[in-house]
Amino acid sequence: MAKNFYEELGVAKTATPDEIKKAYRKLARKYHPDVSKEANAEEKMQAINVAYDTLSNEEKKKQYDFELEHPQGFAGFGQGQGTGGFGDGQYYHQSSQGNAQDFSGFEDLFGRFGGGFGGGQQHDFGQRNSRQQRSYKGEDQHASIEVPIDVAYEGVTQSITLQIPTYNAYGEPEVQRKTLQVKIPKGMKEGQQIRLSKQGQAGINGGENGDLYIEIQYQNTDRIRVEGADVYYTVDVTPWEAALGQSIEVNTPAGKVKVTVPKNARNNQQLRLKDKGIPNKTPGHLYLVINIVYPKAETETQQKAYQDFADAFSHFNPRS
CATH class of the missing domain: 1.10.287.110 (DnaJ domain)
Known part of the structure; x- marks a missing residue:
């Protein structure tokens, strides 16, 4: 039976x-x-x-x-x-x-x-009836790449090599290498995907290939951080620029801009430049993050200047 x-x-x-x-x-x-x-x-x-x-x-x-x-x-x-x-x-x-x-x-x-x-x-x-071979579309695949923040503002077409996890004919995991020419348009937000038609897993029995989805991530540095379409850029300022509220010129990812530092600005205080973030359909904002840098007192004149400063603010105790 x-x-x-x-x-x-x-x-x-x-x-x-x-x-x-x-x-x-x-x-x-x-x-x-x-x-x-x-x-x-x-x-x-x-x-x-x-x-x-x-x-x-x-x-x-x-x-x-x-x-x-x-x-x-x-x-x-x-x-x-x-x-x-x-x-x-x-x-x-x-x-x-x-x-x-x-x-x-x-x-x-x-x-x-x-x-x-x-x-x-x-x-x-x-x-x-005779056995009929059935065709199936291949699986979609996903990958993630990191690119400089400049790409968000300018776009680029570049050759990239991906290592994509997949399975071989024995059902065992392996890594597949693919080198592709990818056009990344300007305005891509952090986490958005580019779809490459038929660049995914091969189809079965003549079925069409799946698609490949590439997620865009921007390279974070000690000065740049990206969240969605917003860009955070750390700007160094002097103590007197921060204290007096002076005008400075900054070379940002969005280009050179002139801004006025708020009087008595604090460390890590943020200045928002509206719509100067990633130029998406809904533009993000560019946030300048204040980092106050103190110069070294190496000469007698410089040391005296710090002493005069200390005398002028003798009443100030940041630990009180």
Whole structure:
């Protein structure tokens, strides 16, 4: 007698969906025609495909369990006579519209195998059809790159080499290297993605490739930090510029700007330059972060200047 679907996958009738999926993956790696040395690999792969297609679908599994529990009402099923939908592991049940059901759950294996599984055979009310190879689109892949903040304001086309995690035909993880010419338009916010059509995982059985999505990250430095479309830029100022509120010229990522430091400015105080951040559809802001730098007193004149300063502010005690 032919195996039923539970026996085909080596699971109990009470197996959970996760247990069924785990058993299927294990068998798929063993019998995948591209890697298996078993003489009956293709036939076995077809059988476990059909079994998993039914047991991983709640409605189809319920119908199948009913037929197992009432074999007298389905005498032609499961006896390898080509007259039923479940028994011989080579056919799968048609929908009420007469269209073959897709292998549910099959998509999560796209990246684990290099070739196709062959697809199930259709049952056409007692007539055997030849096996039909099914095509599937490859998985989308994702990568992240870091670029200088200048790219946000100017855009660039550059060659990049990516190392993308993927799976080989044996289901083993590996790193795939890709070198691509990528156009990064100006105005990309931190975390936005560029879609490269058909540069993702290869399709199965002639299916089209997936897409590659590249997430843009900007290189943070000791002076530059990016959050979305906002840019934070640290600016060094002298104690007298901070105390007196003087005008200074700053070479920012958005170009040279003249700003007036607020009188008695504090360290880490921020000056907002509206719409001077990343020039997105909704522009970000540029924040100048004040960093007060004190010069060294190396000569007698410089030391005296500090002493005069101390005398003028003798009442000031920052630790009080």
